[in-house]
Amino acid sequence: MEAVIDTPPTAPLAAPDGGEQAIDLRAEFTESGLARVLDELDTDLVGLVPVKQRLREIGALLLVDRARARFGLQAVSPTLHMSFTGNPGTGKTTVALRMAEILHRLGYVRKGHLVTVTRDDLVGQYIGHTAPKTKEVLKRAMGGVLFIDEAYYLYRPENERDYGQEAIEILLQVMENQRDDLVVILAGYADRMERFFTANPGFRSRVAHHIDFPDYTGGELEAIGARILDGMNYRLSPAAEEAFHRYVELRMAQPHFANGRSVRNALDRARLRQANRLFASERPVTAGDLTTIEAEDILASRVFSGGIDSYPPLPAR
Amino acid sequence: MRITQGAFSFLPDLDDGQITRQVQYCIDKGWAVNIEFTDDPHPRNTYWEMWGMPMFDVPDAAGVMFELNACRKAHAGRNYIRVSAFDSTHTWESLRLSFITDRPADEPGFALDRQEVDGRSIRYTTRAYAADRPEGARY
Ligand SMILES: Nc1ncnc2c1ncn2[C@@H]1O[C@H](COP(=O)(O)OP(=O)(O)O)[C@@H](O)[C@H]1O
Ligand SMILES: [Mg+2]
Numbered sequence: 001m002e003a004v005i006d007t008p009p010t011a012p013l014a015a016p017d018g019g020e021q022a023i024d025l026r027a028e029f030t031e032s033g034l035a036r037v038l039d040e041l042d043t044d045l046v047g048l049v050p051v052k053q054r055l056r057e058i059g060a061l062l063l064v065d066r067a068r069a070r071f072g073l074q075a076v077s078p079t080l081h082m083s084f085t086g087n088p089g090t091g092k093t094t095v096a097l098r099m100a101e102i103l104h105r106l107g108y109v110r111k112g113h114l115v116t117v118t119r120d121d122l123v124g125q126y127i128g129h130t131a132p133k134t135k136e137v138l139k140r141a142m143g144g145v146l147f148i149d150e151a152y153y154l155y156r157p158e159n160e161r162d163y164g165q166e167a168i169e170i171l172l173q174v175m176e177n178q179r180d181d182l183v184v185i186l187a188g189y190a191d192r193m194e195r196f197f198t199a200n201p202g203f204r205s206r207v208a209h210h211i212d213f214p215d216y217t218g219g220e221l222e223a224i225g226a227r228i229l230d231g232m233n234y235r236l237s238p239a240a241e242e243a244f245h246r247y248v249e250l251r252m253a254q255p256h257f258a259n260g261r262s263v264r265n266a267l268d269r270a271r272l273r274q275a276n277r278l279f280a281s282e283r284p285v286t287a288g289d290l291t292t293i294e295a296e297d298i299l300a301s302r303v304f305s306g307g308i309d310s311y312p313p314l315p316a317r
Numbered sequence: 318m319r320i321t322q323g324a325f326s327f328l329p330d331l332d333d334g335q336i337t338r339q340v341q342y343c344i345d346k347g348w349a350v351n352i353e354f355t356d357d358p359h360p361r362n363t364y365w366e367m368w369g370m371p372m373f374d375v376p377d378a379a380g381v382m383f384e385l386n387a388c389r390k391a392h393a394g395r396n397y398i399r400v401s402a403f404d405s406t407h408t409w410e411s412l413r414l415s416f417i418t419d420r421p422a423d424e425p426g427f428a429l430d431r432q433e434v435d436g437r438s439i440r441y442t443t444r445a446y447a448a449d450r451p452e453g454a455r456y
Contacts, residue, residue: 137373140374143377
């Protein structure tokens with residue numbers, strides 16, 4: 001048999017001391033790794049200035065709270081449940097991952113993993129199915145962050161026997177009683193989240209931080225595209241850059257536009273066309289050929305002929 | 318009579334903080350943690366009832382404690398509850414740790430039965446007093 005052997009308790013932390021003792025917040029900021037996570041966030045994510053600002057503020061708050069606790073000033077753990085509102089593809093999931101890391105660095109969650117779920121993962125199909133499903137998810141998320149995408153689907157007022165209500169009640173209970181064990185982030189469109197909170201005041205009172213994700217500008221979307229391509233070892237030729245600029249402008253005005261996600265999808269299709277073009281050319285290819293996306297790979301998109309770009313693409317001719 | 322099975326059973330009962338740390342140790346080793354209960358305390362009663370599934374995908378002990386508390390709500394006081402950790406690594410493929418977390422308020426213990434066989438030979442066996450009553454009504 002193997003087991004943990006009890007270690008002696010660590011010495012109690014310094015008591016308040018008439019201002020004699022001091023905690024260097026700057027050093028804490030660096031040592032906790034928070035500085036690095038926030039810097040990475042700044043460089044990895046395009047735009048999102050208000051979001052980054054709020055994350056820094058929350059980070060500072062937690063750092064100060066931690067310092068206060070060490071002086072014995074306050075023992076209750078802060079409420080960290082959050083809501084992320086914004087249109088699809090504005091980076092909510094991406095930021096939630098970083099948030100989990102930030103909370104882990106600061107010691108507010110023990111493991112720092114992110115469990116992403118939607119209504120289907122929480123709500124069952126028949127009586128007695130919902131509670132075990134919701135509890136299963138909560139169990140997996142403990143020690144980390146539970147991200148509930150499109151949280152408002154949990155609440156279906158038009159059906160009073162809807163099982164979503166059961167999931168909501170279990171969630172609320174755990175959010176209240178086990179604040180040390182997990183942090184819940186609710187995400188979705190701003191207006192629907194607002195209605196959800198109005199109908200479920202229990203959630204509103206348990207969510208401490210509301211963060212709004214604005215839509216990206218055309219320039220930001222192009223920068224996001226460049227990031228994505230760079231990450232996959234591709235680049236746009238100068239002509240393709242111009243084509244992509246026009247693509248983004250047109251696509252933004254079309255229905256079902258999903259910010260960063262539309263950019264990612266468009267580039268995935270461009271890569272497909274590039275591969276087809278290289279294959280059809282029947283010439284040996286260089287590393288340069290393999291990494292370069294040409295204007296024609298982008299211009300073949302249906303966006304330019306008035307249609308919405310969607311999978312599968314038109315044959316690139 | 319306090320029964321002694323599994324690890325730590327000669328120690329005072331572990332508190333929840335200690336259970337949590339043992340569980341986290343098992344999780345960090347990659348073992349699947351199980352919660353089991355029974356009202357038959359015989360030492361040869363190897364297979365206890367499982368409370369839910371083995372927990373392969375719970376990275377933090379709080380998730381296991383969540384289930385342990387649910388199991389206690391349903392069975393504490395009338396059953397033994399134990400936590401066990403299964404190591405699925407090739408060549409191990411067996412339990413690495415098992416310990417009792419909860420026991421009935423009153424443990425009446427075991428009777429020693431003597432059976433005379435083959436002339437003057439005697440066979441000994443133990444029998445839990447609790448097992449005289451039907452399952453579910455023992456404690
Ligand atoms: N600010 C950003 N910088 C870089 N890439 C981004 C940014 N925002 C979104 N993306 C990209 O857009 C895609 C969709 O983002 P996601 O976080 O899933 O959006 P949401 O969850 O809000 O729908 C992801 O692939 C991500 O890489
Ligand atoms: Mg998302």
